[in-house]
Amino acid sequence: MDESDLAVGIAEFKSAGSGRLIAYGLGSCVGLTLYDRAKKLGGLAHIMLPSSRMHAQVSVRGKYVDTAVESLMEELGRQGADLGRLEAKLVGGANMFISITQQAVPIGMRNVSAAREQLGAKGIKIKAEDVGGSQGRTVFFTLADGKIEIRKLNQPILSI
Amino acid sequence: MGYETAKFTEFQIDALKEIGNIGAGNAATALSQMVGKRVDMSVTKVLILPADAIAGFLGGIEKNVAAVHMPVYGEMLGVALIFFPLERLSELSGMLIGKNEEDPNHLSELGQSAIKELGSILTGAYLSALFRFVHIQLIHGVPGLVIDMAQAILDTVLVELEQREEIAIVIETEFLEDDKQLTGSFFLLPEADSLKNFFNAFSKSLGLPGNG
Numbered sequence: 001m002d003e004s005d006l007a008v009g010i011a012e013f014k015s016a017g018s019g020r021l022i023a024y025g026l027g028s029c030v031g032l033t034l035y036d037r038a039k040k041l042g043g044l045a046h047i048m049l050p051s052s053r054m055h056a057q058v059s060v061r062g063k064y065v066d067t068a069v070e071s072l073m074e075e076l077g078r079q080g081a082d083l084g085r086l087e088a089k090l091v092g093g094a095n096m097f098i099s100i101t102q103q104a105v106p107i108g109m110r111n112v113s114a115a116r117e118q119l120g121a122k123g124i125k126i127k128a129e130d131v132g133g134s135q136g137r138t139v140f141f142t143l144a145d146g147k148i149e150i151r152k153l154n155q156p157i158l159s160i
Numbered sequence: 161m162g163y164e165t166a167k168f169t170e171f172q173i174d175a176l177k178e179i180g181n182i183g184a185g186n187a188a189t190a191l192s193q194m195v196g197k198r199v200d201m202s203v204t205k206v207l208i209l210p211a212d213a214i215a216g217f218l219g220g221i222e223k224n225v226a227a228v229h230m231p232v233y234g235e236m237l238g239v240a241l242i243f244f245p246l247e248r249l250s251e252l253s254g255m256l257i258g259k260n261e262e263d264p265n266h267l268s269e270l271g272q273s274a275i276k277e278l279g280s281i282l283t284g285a286y287l288s289a290l291f292r293f294v295h296i297q298l299i300h301g302v303p304g305l306v307i308d309m310a311q312a313i314l315d316t317v318l319v320e321l322e323q324r325e326e327i328a329i330v331i332e333t334e335f336l337e338d339d340k341q342l343t344g345s346f347f348l349l350p351e352a353d354s355l356k357n358f359f360n361a362f363s364k365s366l367g368l369p370g371n372g
Contacts, residue, residue, distance in 0.1 A: 096308060138311075
């Protein structure tokens with residue numbers, strides 16, 4: 001990690017105007033980036049679950065797709081991003097192993113679907129995705145150009 | 161009860177070590193029968209790790225590791241993981257199936273089954289040792305094998321349990337066959353309410369007050 005790198009832990013979201021935002025080892029979690037290309041301002045959320053609606057109290061807004069997207073948008077708005085100009089990228093939502101809950105649709109994919117839906121509802125275009133599969137991912141989001149690099153085990157780095 | 165209040169005392173860790181030794185003894189018997197030769201097992205370390213320290217214990221967040229994972233049901237809900245160092249996975253499967261394979265990332269079906277079976281035997285043995293001691297009835301589901309970054313495996317478990325904080329009860333086990341010495345780390349990650357129940361039952365079995 002360089003000095004200008006900022007790690008985004010599980011159920012966290014962070015924004016920055018330079019350097020890189022990094023989410024290490026996304027499994028079934030989803031990494032969601034929002035980026036205002038003109039202002040080079042963006043954010044990364046490391047989201048665990050599809051929806052906060054089943055929960056009466058939400059103390060950790062970064063944990064759920066709906067609350068994480070809203071909070072990240074608010075934060076970017078406060079910093080001067082043009083919310084109408086935001087573009088999104090989605091990474092993660094892998095299905096790495098047999099679930100204890102044994103739901104028909106694996107949690108990783110439900111996270112991805114929820115993220116697509118939430119972004120659609122907010123009118124934010126998804127510019128690129130690398131989702132699903134069975135492998136974990138580490139995500140590097142470079143604020144200078146909005147580029148996302150993805151590292152997986154035994155695979156070349158993927159840029160989206 | 162928050163995770164920070166589930167403080168295990170040295171006395172309790174010693175008790176867990178004893179439970180681990182009973183489990184390891186039973187697992188060694190089962191494993192020796194499976195491979196048709198004597199394999200010894202012993203517990204080298206027992207510790208309680210918070211979620212953010214687990215990847216570090218395994219060698220780093222992006223360290224590639226092999227893990228056998230299985231759901232745990234019964235009077236406690238959780239996930240059991242047995243981590244093996246990837247660089248010695250071929251040797252380990254060699255110990256079990258009698259021939260070494262070159263690439264640990266692409267073990268044969270037989271090699272993979274053997275590793276999963278080992279994980280299953282270990283988990284079964286530790287869970288029944290826990291039952292004898294703590295009287296919590298636990299069963300485990302079908303094992304799977306995953307090779308990936310330590311943090312990605314953990315990330316997936318946390319999502320499964322729908323919690324961002326977690327502690328793991330870790331029993332590090334050593335396998336000895338002839339002059340070969342290999343290790344595997346058993347992790348039991350309880351879901352939040354289950355941790356509370358486990359902790360109280362465990363304290364009670366030791367004659368201590370719970371702190372639920």
